[in-house]
Amino acid sequence: MSDIQSILSIAKRTIETESKAIQNLVNLLDEQFAHAVQHILASQGRVVVSGVGKSAIIASKIVATLNSTGTPAIFMHAADAIHGDLGTIQENDVVVCISKSGNTPEIKALLPLIKIGKNKLIGITGNMDSMLAKQADWAISTFVEKEACPNNLAPTTSTSAQLAMGDALAISLLELRGFSSADFAKYHPGGALGKKLYLRVADIVVNNQKPQVDIDSSVKEVIVEISEKMLGVTAVMDKDTLVGIVTDGDIRRMLSKYDNISGLTAKDIMTSNPKTIAVDTLAVNALKMLQEKGISQLLAFENEQYAGIVHIHNLINEGIL
Template identity: 45%
Template sequence: MTAAPAFDAARALQLAARTLDIEAAALAGVKARLDDAFAQATYTMLACRGRVVVMGMGKSGHVGRKIAATLASTGTPAMFVHPAEASHGDLGMVTPDDVVLAISNSGESDELNAIVPLLRRQGVPLLAMTGRADSTLARHADLVLSSAVEQEACPLNLAPTASTTAQIALGDALAVALLDARGFKEDDFARSHPGGALGRRLLVHVADLMRSGDALPRVDPGASFGEMLREMTGKGLGFTAVVDAAGRAIGIFTDGDLRRLIEKGGELRGLTAGEVMHPNPRTIADTALAVDAATLMERHRITSVIVVDADGRFVGALNTNDLMRAKVI
C-alpha cells in the first residue's frame, strides 16, 4: 500500500492565501477593463425577444451552466447548450430571436468555433466572453467581454482557476445589471424560487395556513364561563373568539386572561364571555401574506391571531406553530 505523501499545513495555508490574492487581483483587472461593450451586451440581452443561450466547453461550460441558471432565476430567460451537442442537432434550440453568450478563455475552442458560422448565418447576436481579444471567437463576435487574467492561481499556471473566477464574476455582473434594468423585485425572485425560504415568505398567504371551519374556537357573548373554557380546551389554540350574530369577532379570551382571573380570585362560574373578553381583538385579513401575520404577532407579543374576511367576519385563526410548520418563521 502506497504511503500518503507528507502534509505541510503551513504550505497549504500559504498556497490558499496566494490563490485568493491572485483571484482577487484577477477580479480587480476585470473591473478595470469594464467598458461600453459591457453596457451594450447588457442592452442586447435585455432587448432579446427569445432567450440568452449560454455556451462553453470544459470548465467554461460549467461556468456557463451557472451563469444561465443565475440569469434565469433573476428574470432573464436563459439556457445552456453544450457546443459539442449543438453540432449534432442541439443547435436547433437556437432561434434568430435568441442571443448567444459564448464563453472560452482561449477563444479557440474547436467545438465552439465550429458553430459560430452557423450562428452568424442565422443572424443570432453573438457575445463572446474570452481572455483573448485576438482569438477566433473574439474576431467573429458582435461584442467581446474581456475575462483575461494575468495568471492562473494554479502553481503550474495550467488549471483554469482565476480565469473561471473572472468568468463567473462577469456573469454575475451581467445578471445584476439586467435584473436592475428589468425592475426585478423580491416578489419576482420569489416566484422563480417557490421552494425557497424567500418564496415561502413572499408567496404564502394567511388563507393558505389558517385553521378554519369546525377547528375555530368561537362562542357568542352570552356564553357561560364554562362553555367558553370547553371551547378553548377542545380547539387547542389557547384562545376563543367571541363572535356576534353577524359573524364578526368582537372580542377574544385567552389562556393568559384565564390565569389572570384565577389569580384575582372570586367567583367565575357566573360570568359570561362578553363580560371577560378583550374587545377589539387583533385581526389580520385572510388575503394578507403569512409573513405579515408573523410581524403582527411579534410586534404585539401574541402567539395567535384572528383572521377575518373582507367583510370583517371571523373566518380563521393562525398561531406561531402554523407559521413555523410552513417555515415562514
C-alpha cells in the same frame, strides 16, 4: 494532521485572490457590455449560453439565473453543438460563449457555425486577443491575473469572474425589464422562497379551525373551545362584532387570580382590542408582526369580518420562519 492556521491561511488566500479579481471586473466593464445587454433586451429569442469544461458548468448556472429573473435562456454544451446539437440555436436567439482562453478547439469550431446562422454572438473571455473576442459581436472581458490554484492551472479565479459577470448580465436585464418580486414569485412557486413571495394569510386561515365564543360564554365553554380548536386561543364575539381574545395565557392568569371561577365569563378574562391582520397580507409580513409584538397568533379579518386565526406554528410549518 495539517496545522489549523495553515489551512485557514490557504482558504483566506484563495478567497482574497478571487475577490480581488472579481473587484477588478468593474474596471473591465465598457460599452461592449452595455450594448450586449441592450441587444438581449430587444431580442425576440432566447439566450443560448455555451462553454466547455468548467466554463460549461458556469454557463449552465448563468442560464438558470437568467431563466429565474425573466430572461428565457437555454444551455448548449459547445462540444455537443458541433456534434448534432447546433439545432438548439433558433433564428432569433442570442448566443453567449464563455471561455477563459477564447481559443479552445470546440469554441473555435462553433464560431463560424454561429456566423452562418446569422445569430448575434456575445463572447465572455479572459483573453481579448482570442478568436472568440475577435469574432464576437460584443466581447466582454473576464481577465484575471492568476488562478487561486498555486500551480495557476485549476480554473478557480477565472470561473468566479465568469460567474460574477453572468450575474451582472442577469441583474442588468432584470432591472431594465422592471422585474418585480411578484414576477419573481411566478418563477419560484416552490419552497420557502416562493412562499415568502406569494403565500398570504388567507391561504393559512382557510386550513385552520375558527375558534370563537360569545362575550357571555362561561369559562368552561371558553376552555372547551380553545381545546377543541387546538390553536391556543379563541376570539370573543358580541353578536357579529369582535370584542376580544382569550388565550391559553389568559386562562393561566385567571386560575392564579381567582379561587372560584364558576361565575366568570369570557368578558371577565378576555383581552380587549386584540391584534388583527387582513387576510390579503403576505404571510411573511404576518410573521414580522408576530415577532415585533411578541405574540403567537393574530386574528384575521376579511371585509371587516372575523375570518379566523393565523398562528406562528402555521408559519413555521410552511417554512416561512
